[in-house]
Amino acid sequence: MTERKNGGTPPWAAAVRQGQQNHRFDDSIVGHPPTVLSRVQRLASLPWLASWMQQLKSENKSIHTVRSYLISAKGLASATLPGEPNLSDSAIEHMNVQIMHKRIDPNNGRIDVWMQSLSHLAPSTVHARLAGATHLLKWLGYHIPDHIVRPKKGKHLPRPLEPDELTRLRAVAQISENPLANVVVTVLLQTGLRVSELCALDDRDVNVHTLSARVSSGKGDKDRMVMFSGSGAEVIGCWRRHRNGRRTCDRDAFLVNSRGNRLTSRNVQKLMDRLADDSDIPRSRLSPHTLRHNFATGLLNGGADIVSIQKLMGHTNITATRVYLDVTDPALREVYNRAQANELEELLSREREAGTEDVAEVETVEDADQISIDPAELA
Numbered sequence: 395m396t397e398r399k400n401g402g403t404p405p406w407a408a409a410v411r412q413g414q415q416n417h418r419f420d421d422s423i424v425g426h427p428p429t430v431l432s433r434v435q436r437l438a439s440l441p442w443l444a445s446w447m448q449q450l451k452s453e454n455k456s457i458h459t460v461r462s463y464l465i466s467a468k469g470l471a472s473a474t475l476p477g478e479p480n481l482s483d484s485a486i487e488h489m490n491v492q493i494m495h496k497r498i499d500p501n502n503g504r505i506d507v508w509m510q511s512l513s514h515l516a517p518s519t520v521h522a523r524l525a526g527a528t529h530l531l532k533w534l535g536y537h538i539p540d541h542i543v544r545p546k547k548g549k550h551l552p553r554p555l556e557p558d559e560l561t562r563l564r565a566v567a568q569i570s571e572n573p574l575a576n577v578v579v580t581v582l583l584q585t586g587l588r589v590s591e592l593c594a595l596d597d598r599d600v601n602v603h604t605l606s607a608r609v610s611s612g613k614g615d616k617d618r619m620v621m622f623s624g625s626g627a628e629v630i631g632c633w634r635r636h637r638n639g640r641r642t643c644d645r646d647a648f649l650v651n652s653r654g655n656r657l658t659s660r661n662v663q664k665l666m667d668r669l670a671d672d673s674d675i676p677r678s679r680l681s682p683h684t685l686r687h688n689f690a691t692g693l694l695n696g697g698a699d700i701v702s703i704q705k706l707m708g709h710t711n712i713t714a715t716r717v718y719l720d721v722t723d724p725a726l727r728e729v730y731n732r733a734q735a736n737e738l739e740e741l742l743s744r745e746r747e748a749g750t751e752d753v754a755e756v757e758t759v760e761d762a763d764q765i766s767i768d769p770a771e772l773a
Contacts (some may be wrong), residue, residue, distance in 0.1 A: 431535040434491055442494035443487045449533055466526025470498055473508040495534045509542060517545035539736075551720055554687040555679065562673040563680070570669070574649065574657070578665060579632040582682055585620040586689035586707050589659045589682035595648040599633075602627040609708070618708050690718045 437445045446467070450460050471486045471494065489497065498504060505527070512520050521544060528538050555563065567579040581592060591609050599608040606621050622630075633649075640654060645658035662682050668682040686707070693703050704715040 421715035436532065438492040439490050440496075441488055441764065442491045445491055446530060446533060450529075462522050463529055466523045467530045469511070469523065470527050470530070471506060473504050473511065475503055475507060491534070498531065498534070498536070500531060500536050500539050505539065505542065520545050521547060552687040552690075552717060553679070554691045555675070555683070555684060559673065559675050559679070560688060563669060563675065566669055570672070572665065572668070573633060573636045574651075574665060575669060576663060577629050578649070578683065579669070580621065580626050580629045583689055583692075584622040584626045586686050587620060588686065588708075589662050589702045591708075593649065593657050593662065595657055596646045597637075597648045600630060600645070600648055602630055616708065616710075618705070620706060657729045660691040687718075690715070694718055698749045 436443070447460070447464075450463060468483070468486065471489075472481060472483070474480055503565070510525075512523055515523070524538065524542070526542060531538060536661055543752050563579065567575040570576065575701065578592070581587065582589075585607060587595075587609065594611070595609070599610065601607065603729050605623065605627055606619050609620060611617065613671075637650060640650065640652075642650050643654040644650060644656040649656055649657040666682060667677050669675075670677045673680075690703055690707060694700075694708070700712065700715055700719065703718070704712050707715060709715045
């Protein structure tokens with residue numbers, strides 16, 4: 395128990411009256427310094443970075459997520475408060491868990507300094523940085539302060555290729571001198587694989603008899619089955635005959651480059667760039683993920699339900715799949731077409747009615763002209 399002062403009033407009450415409730419209380423007021431959570435207490439003397447990386451590995455975070463979280467953590471830890479010296483990357487990496495726990499206390503202002511350094515970045519990048527910082531803080535027993543405001547992200551719809559662009563791309567891929575062109579484009583369009591999943595495919599995972607392929611350790615370290623058509627199986631068979639005649643260093647890989655090594659994401663994007671040039675499509679419009687968008691919108695236009703599309707695409711959250719409803723919704727298109735047809739029918743009906751009235755008026759005038767009156771009768 396901390397000793398009461400000011401005539402029996404506890405120290406924390408006086409601190410609240412002075413407005414200190416918005417900041418972390420001094421150790422003398424709280425009665426003890428901040429402590430590391432019991433679950434990481436055993437790691438207190440170990441380097442924080444190696445310990446945290448082990449935690450990320452145990453959660454099956456992808457290499458891309460780990461890379462993004464690492465940038466966030468190092469940025470937050472290296473932010474300096476007024477009067478503090480700048481620390482080298484090596485010094486930060488070799489801090490132990492206890493020192494890091496005290497350094498990134500969210501109430502000491504370091505996270506505010508770090509947030510200011512992110513002000514020039516896009517909202518999506520800021521969200522990614524905050525995701526990494528949130529994970530590190532939670533691991534150490536903290537939470538992101540409520541006063542930290544996340545920038546509002548705009549809503550960007552997927553942009554699949556237009557039908558004429560897709561037709562040109564298919565035609566160019568079929569006649570390309572690069573034997574990888576046709577198989578890469580076909581497999582991406584018929585399976586909806588991510589480029590990392592495509593490159594990680596082993597030859598034994600692709601079965602032309604069942605017209606399916608097994609994706610092992612996809613995003614989120616999840617396995618799933620994808621399907622392709624008979625025409626896709628023919629393209630895969632042609633590729634395999636070429637692959638078997640090529641010197642391969644990685645005999646397990648389904649797709650290998652000209653040197654016999656497993657295809658990489660960079661190899662695939664370079665192939666997309668060349669195909670875009672030959673297809674008269676801007677390079678910015680064509681990527682492996684663009685063909686994944688075409689796969690999803692094609693299924694939706696074909697009448698597939700959103701849950702089936704989610705499973706085929708490997709989305710953990712169906713919210714990621716629902717975005718394609720904003721790109722192409724067959725039910726919404728049908729409602730729109732029906733409304734447009736009704737409006738057009740109503741317009742034509744009004745025009746017909748107006749035309750009938752005009753004809754009646756003309757006939758009345760003609761009848762009046764045909765009436766002959768004898769002037770003598772008027773006399």
